[in-house]
Amino acid sequence: MMGLRKKRTTPEEFATALSEKLPGKLKSVVLYGSAVAGDFVPGTSTYNLLVVVERLGLNELDGMSGAVAEWMKDGNDAPMLFTPEELADTADAFPIELADIRQSRRVVYGADPLSEMVFHHDAMRLQLERELKGKLLALRGHYIGCGTNSEALCELMTDSLSTFLVLFRAGLRLYQSEIPVIKMEALVALAGHIPLEMEPFREVSTLKIDHRRLKLEEARELFGRYLEAIEMIVKAIDQKICQSGDSPHV
Known part of the structure; x- marks a missing residue:
């Protein structure tokens, strides 16, 4: 008789485990990402957590290592770990990520560490320009390494989709x-400001949800349209960034 499948640890259970391992030191645990935003895909999406601890020395890291290891066995990424001071100083380094977390978050333990966070417009523009161009370069490079393998090419598209959509949503803040x-709703809104092709993103999203694989020629044809659509958006956002006086809405 087959054993029962282990129940996945919930964010609340993980926070409780951390609080027991770090008595008096755990300040906040914040759930963010698709589980809060509404585009969580069971079996594909994972839980994303931001954790704030009074200090993060070797003793604290060792103390939480067991709970984090169990959390990651469920397929989740390791939580982002900050001290209160580090988080306060991070707004200018990672404004896109933290602005998104602040917009779609649920505090599962402790105080809300993001409610008073302020983001500077220049930092947002600088990171957006750097990330868009860097991810586009990486996408082209990865294609060269897998362009003759249908399965790898499909995985390249589905694995990169979320990253580009996050950056395009950040670009929408310029408008x-x-x-x-x-x-995907943010991408539709962006289409109201710049010319873009929605269909390649919808097709890649369907590919991701259905876990479907394409024949090589089908995958290459879709990738060509996907790449062209991304290039079009990156160019439009880059032109917008270069216009003086445009401040992101954060």
Whole structure:
């Protein structure tokens, strides 16, 4: 008789385990990402957590290592770990990530560490420009390494989709203040400001949800349209960034 499948640890259970391992030192545990935004895909998406601890020396890291290892066995990434001071100083280094977390978050333990965080416009523009161009370069490079393998090419598209949609949602902040939390809805909103092709992103999203694989020629054809659509958006956002006086809405 087959054994029962182990129940996945919930964010609340993980936070409780951490609080027991770090008595008096755990300040906050914040759930963010697709589990809060509404585009969580069971079996594909994972839980994302931001954890704030009074200090993060060797004793604290050793103390939480067992709970984190169990958390990662469920397929989740390791949580982002900050001290309160480090988190306060991180807004200018990672404004895109932290602005997204602040927009779609649920505090599962302790105080809300993001409610008073302020993001500077220049930092947002600088990171957006760097990330967009860097991810586009990486996408082209990865294609060269897998362009003759249908399965690898499909994985390249589905694995990169979320990253590009997050960056495009950040780009939407250059145009409007109301930002949809669901990434595909943000892309639709961006289409109201710049010319872009939605269909390649919809097809890659369907590919990701259905776990479907394509024949090589089908995968190459879709990748060509996907790459062209990304290039079009990156160019438009880059032009917008270069216009003086445009401040992101954060």
